[in-house]
Amino acid sequence: MAQRGRPRAFDRQVALRRAMEVFWEHGYEGTAMTDLTGAMGINSPSLYAAFGGKEELFRAAVGLYGETEGGLTDRALRGEPTACSAIEAMLRDNAVAYSTGDGPRGCMIVLAGSTYTTRSESVRDFLIEQRAETVGQVTARLVRGVVEGDLTGGIDTAMIADFYTTVLYGLSIRARDRASTAELNKIIDGAMAAWPALTQPR
CATH class of the missing domain: 1.10.10.60 (Homeodomain-like)
Structure with a gap:
């Protein structure tokens, strides 16, 4: 046997x-x-x-x-030499990840808690905290750009960070709606075209 x-x-x-x-x-x-x-x-x-x-x-x-898949933002913000190139790399690298490959499209942090009930409010709050951390990372990179002389002092780093993270989260939703990488990159082209105006001192 x-x-x-x-x-x-x-x-x-x-x-x-x-x-x-x-x-x-x-x-x-x-x-x-x-x-x-x-x-x-x-x-x-x-x-x-x-x-x-x-x-x-x-x-x-x-x-x-x-x-793993969600680490692209941190790598872009840490690895690029200027604040502008860091923001652009964050958007473009994530756009590729969101719209290609065999896994689910879009960002888990953005999409996994888009609906909730009173029983899952703690999950909603947890994901809000995760997204707030990303805003904080982007803000810190912009502040670093000011300190290093890459960006002019007096700019509204919090507003700029909010703008580009909102673009990032929007890319995730568009990717889940089956937008192609090329379509996402056109959105990024527009967002980066706004960079000179956004980084003017207020």
Whole structure:
């Protein structure tokens, strides 16, 4: 009689990535526990044992997204030599990521909590905080540009950061609506054309 093989070991990172993709595609409210257990290949007790519950799993999935597909903004803001090139790279790099590849289109942080109920207000607030962090990152990069002499002092860095992060979030929604990379880049062309006027001292 043939011996039964050993059960496959649970790979937490693989399971978390599969959960991330489900949340990314369907949003927090649109994702059922059965969707998660089916994608992750585990049962409900195992999910609760490994991650603590649906919301805790979602927060971990958002963390993974930030370390992987969602890390383009941080890399652009840190890696480019000027504030202008950093903002443009942030927009264009994300536009490509949002509109190509096999994964869900758009940004998980923008789209996963677009609908909510009173039971998921904590998730909504968590995503608001995540988006606010992005605004803060962009603001800090603009302030750095002023300090380094790349930008003129007296500009409204908070307003400029709000403008370009709003463009970034809009690109995500347009990508989910099946806009092509070329179409997204035309939007970015317009946004960057506004740069000289936006960076004038007030």
